[in-house]
Amino acid sequence: MSASRRSGATDELGPEGPEPERDGPGGSDLLAALLDGMDAALCAFDADGVVTHWNREAERILGWTAEEAVGRAGFAGWAVRSADAEEVEARLMSAMDAPGRQVNEFALLTKDGRRVLVRTQSAAVRGPDGKPAGVYCAFSEVHAQIDLERSIALSEALLEDAGWGVVLVDADLRPAVVNAYAARALDAGRTSVLGRPLGELLSQGVEELESALTHVLAEGAPPAPAELWVTVRTPEGERRRCWRNGFVRLSSPLAEEPVPLGVGWLFQDVTETRQGEQEASLLRFRAQQLHRAARAAAECENPAEAATVHLDFALAGFADHALIDRVAEGGTDTDRVRLVRIAETPSGAPGPSRLEGRAGLPVLYADGHPALQCVERAGTVRAGAGSLKAGAAREWALARQWPQDTVHALCTVLRSRGRTVGAVTFLRTSNRTAFERADAMYAEDVAAHIASALDLAALLPGEG
Numbered sequence: 001m002s003a004s005r006r007s008g009a010t011d012e013l014g015p016e017g018p019e020p021e022r023d024g025p026g027g028s029d030l031l032a033a034l035l036d037g038m039d040a041a042l043c044a045f046d047a048d049g050v051v052t053h054w055n056r057e058a059e060r061i062l063g064w065t066a067e068e069a070v071g072r073a074g075f076a077g078w079a080v081r082s083a084d085a086e087e088v089e090a091r092l093m094s095a096m097d098a099p100g101r102q103v104n105e106f107a108l109l110t111k112d113g114r115r116v117l118v119r120t121q122s123a124a125v126r127g128p129d130g131k132p133a134g135v136y137c138a139f140s141e142v143h144a145q146i147d148l149e150r151s152i153a154l155s156e157a158l159l160e161d162a163g164w165g166v167v168l169v170d171a172d173l174r175p176a177v178v179n180a181y182a183a184r185a186l187d188a189g190r191t192s193v194l195g196r197p198l199g200e201l202l203s204q205g206v207e208e209l210e211s212a213l214t215h216v217l218a219e220g221a222p223p224a225p226a227e228l229w230v231t232v233r234t235p236e237g238e239r240r241r242c243w244r245n246g247f248v249r250l251s252s253p254l255a256e257e258p259v260p261l262g263v264g265w266l267f268q269d270v271t272e273t274r275q276g277e278q279e280a281s282l283l284r285f286r287a288q289q290l291h292r293a294a295r296a297a298a299e300c301e302n303p304a305e306a307a308t309v310h311l312d313f314a315l316a317g318f319a320d321h322a323l324i325d326r327v328a329e330g331g332t333d334t335d336r337v338r339l340v341r342i343a344e345t346p347s348g349a350p351g352p353s354r355l356e357g358r359a360g361l362p363v364l365y366a367d368g369h370p371a372l373q374c375v376e377r378a379g380t381v382r383a384g385a386g387s388l389k390a391g392a393a394r395e396w397a398l399a400r401q402w403p404q405d406t407v408h409a410l411c412t413v414l415r416s417r418g419r420t421v422g423a424v425t426f427l428r429t430s431n432r433t434a435f436e437r438a439d440a441m442y443a444e445d446v447a448a449h450i451a452s453a454l455d456l457a458a459l460l461p462g463e464g
Contacts, residue, residue: 041118044125046134049074049093053136061118061141063111079108095122096132105142117142163268165243168250170262173198173213185241185269187234203238205230209245216247216263227270242274243267279438282317286442289313290449297453306453308343308353311424314446315353318439319410319426321345321403322353324450325371326414326422328362337375338362339423369400374411374423380440383409393430402427410435412443416451424450 041058045051054069062079072078076085088106095102101123107115120139127133158166158179165182167175175193183190186201199206205228212226225246232239250261293313297306311322325339341363345353365372370383383400385393385407397406408428414421424447428435435443 040138040140042138044134044136049089062108092122093135095135096124165267167265168262169213169265171260173210187232203231203233213263216249217260221248241269242271244270289316303453304355307450310450310453311353320429321427323425337372339371363401370409370411371423371425374413375420378413378420381411382435384434405429408434410443412447414447414451
C-alpha cells in the first residue's frame with residue numbers, strides 16, 4: 001500500500017494532484033514516493049473527514065501504517081483520545097472554510113498508547129470547481145520547540161517576575177544580567193550594575209561571595225545553599241543584609257567541550273528572618289543570664305557583693321565595662337545631684353566587678369553627664385562618641401570619667417522603695433555596636449535586680 005489509497009478521493013487533492021488515468025500507471029506511486037520522502041508528517045482528509053493520505057514520517061511519529069490509517073474517519077478512536085476527538089476534528093476540518101493555513105497544537109496517540117504533542121499546519125484542498133474538497137495537514141513533534149519556548153519563558157520569568165534575585169555573573173566575576181529583584185537588593189538600576197566589580201556594590205562580604213563564585217566556576221555548584229552577610233553600598237549609606245545564595249555553573253551548549261560562560265547566582269534576602277532568630281536567641285540568653293545571676297547572688301552574704309554578681313552576669317555579651325553610682329546623702333534635696341561610686345569593673349584587664357572604696361566622695365561628673373541626666377529624669381539615657389576620630393573619642397570618654405576606649409554608653413536609673421537611689425552605667429568599646437532600644441530594656445531588668453539585691457536605700461544614711 002502506498003502513502004495514498006487508490007480511489008477517487010485521491011483526485012480531491014486538486015487539479016495539480018496525481019491522476020492515474022492521465023499520468024500513467026506510475027502516477028499514484030510517484031505521489032506516494034514524494035510524500036514519503038518529505039521530512040514532515042503529512043496526512044489528508046476528504047470533505048467527509050476520511051483519511052486519504054498518510055506518509056512514512058506520520059507512520060514514524062505515531063506508529064500507524066498507511067494501511068491502518070487510510071480509510072479511517074478522522075482520528076477518533078485510534079489517533080486521539082475520545083474526549084478530544086470532536087474538538088480536534090472540528091479544528092482540523094475548519095481549515096476548509098478558512099483562508100490560508102491554520103496552526104494548531106494537539107496531543108495525538110501513538111499506536112502503543114503514548115501521547116505525543118504535535119504542531120499542525122492545515123489548509124483547504126480545492127477541487128476542479130474551486131470548491132473545498134478536503135484538508136491536508138502537515139505535523140511534527142514539538143518537544144524540542146516546546147522545550148526551547150519553555151526555557152525562554154523561564155528565563156524571562158526569572159529575569160522579570162521572580163521573587164528572588166537572579167544575577168548572571170561572567171567569568172570575570174562581573175554582573176552580565178540582573179533581574180529586577182536583584183537590582184532592588186543592590187539598590188541600583190538593572191543596567192547600572194552591569195560590568196562593575198562586585199567590590200563597588202558591596203563593602204563587606206564581597207571576598208566570601210567572590211570565593212564562592214570562583215569555586216563554582218572551577219568545581220561546579222555547591223551541594224546546598226549558603227548564607228552570607230553582606231554590606232550593600234547605597235546612596236543613603238551602607239546597609240547590612242543577609243542573603244541565602246544558590247549557584248549554578250553556566251556552560252555553552254554549542255561547544256563539544258564545556259566552555260564556562262559564568263555563574264548563575266540566585267539569592268533571597270532573609271535578613272528579617274535571621275535578625276528575628278538572633279533577637280530571639282539573644283533574649284533567651286539574657287533571660288538565662290538573669291536567672292543564673294539571681295541564683296549566684298542568693299549565695300552572697302554581702303548585698304553589695306550580690307550587686308556585683310548581677311553586674312558580672314549582665315556584662316557577658318552585652319558590654320565591656322559597667323559602673324554603679326548611688327545618690328550621695330542629700331543629693332536629691334539640693335539643686336545638683338551628686339553621685340558616689342559603689343562598684344565598677346576593672347578597666348584595661350578582664351576580671352570580676354569590684355566594690356569601690358572612695359570614702360564616699362562624690363564622682364566629679366560635669367553638668368549634663370549622662371549618669372546625672374539618668375537620675376534627674378528617672379529614666380534611661382544613651383550616649384556615644386559618634387563619628388569622632390580616635391583621639392577625639394578618647395578625650396570624649398575621659399571627660400566623662402569613663403575608660404578611654406569607651407565609645408558607647410547606656411545609663412539606667414536604680415530605684416528602690418519608690419525612690420531614685422542611683423544609676424548603673426554600661427560601656428562599650430569600638431568593637432561593639434551602639435546600644436539599641438532592646439539593650440535599654442535589658443539594662444532596666446538588670447538594674448531592677450541590682451536594686452533588689454543591694455537594697456540601696458538601706459545604704460543611705462538615715463535609712464533602716
